[in-house]
Amino acid sequence: MLVTFAVTVAPLPSDKPPPFSPIPPPKHIVPVPRDPAPKGLPARPDPTRPGAPGTVCRDPRLIGQAVPDIVEVDRLACGIDDPVKIGWIGSIELAPPIVTGCMTARRVADWLTGVAEPAAERALGARITGMRVMGSYACRRRNNGATSRRSEHGRGRAVDIGGFTLSTGQVVSVKRDWGKDKPGAFLREIWRKACGPFATVLGPDADPYHHDHFHLDTSPRGGAPYCR
């Protein structure tokens, strides 16, 4: 994993980074002696230093960088004000990084640290070290349809999640493990508890389009959350 980073991450001009390139681990990473990263995994960042270089949205859990405003002048009115690209949430690496607004990034962090991490420890006896991201900002219509309404992905308010990597090396996949035994129970719990914090929560039970990922968004439409 480290080798991949070293090969693929080139120094970027600071004013205009490409939106979806990997973010290297922040410089303020320090080894955690009592709980070192397993061999082959990226070192854990230090999430306890508020304001340390590399944190964004004034949230010490969110490690990444601000990116220029995304303005797309088209029929869909896509775009994000003050977008951020987040490569790590606490000690969890997002692969690839997500591009969202701050509010959505914070909501994902709340869910990861407050729901998913304790659920993984309880159900699977492991820490979450990585989250597999299948989508974040994208100017497109819902379910990639031709005439459907603009997706919340087009406003930087949605994240698609395909699975998690655990400290044991185990990978929990929405596509493979939904409905199956312990990993399935873990996935169902975190899917259920995303409902409310997120306005829309979709998973494999929703429709064939979501057979391999969770869609979580912070749509501002109001009313009851829509969770399937």
Ligand SMILES: [Zn+2]
């Ligand atoms: Zn989605």
